[in-house]
Amino acid sequence: MILEERDYRIVQGMTGPFLQAYETLGLPVQRKHLGEPVGFFTTDIGELNHVVSMWRHDDYAQRSARRAAMLGDPDWPAYLAAIKGMIEVQTVRILAPAPFSPLR
Template sequence: MIIDHRTYDIKPGCLPKFLQLYGTEGFPVQLKHLGQPFGYFTVTDIGPLNQVIHMWKYESLADREAKRGALQADPAWQAYLAKSAEAGYVARQENKILKAAPFFDLK
């Protein structure tokens, strides 16, 4: 098992708008292709502000590649990406692949 950990820095004042657009147009398409996320969070009070962090669990890098390939091929996802890019809410994105420690079971 691996976790795809993504952090988005959202421009100040844009977090509610980003979450509204993603929640109505992006999240449903991701659920269809990726299943339920391992976690989806916002950082608003302590530490770096205006961040969105989400994590998706995959069986392997090959599983991630197949699921994300299907997501990228979905016209609804492409429409969401175009709207999101046009809105310009995201200032920066960081992506990490996490592997569980040997003593921790992600299942």
């Protein structure tokens, strides 16, 4: 199992509109292809204006296949157009669970 952490630093003042576009346009496409997310988060303390999502995959091959299907979905470009200019920085990390992690 691997965990994909996606951290988006959102343009100041755009977190609300970003989350609204994501919930209505992006999330349905992702759920269709990636399955249910582990979770979604916004920052409350520390560096603000971040939206973080986490997705669980069996392995890199499954992740690649799922993401390829998602990127090829005809509804995905509408989401990308809706959030254009809202993201300053995007960081993606793939996390592998430690042997004692409850998420395995």
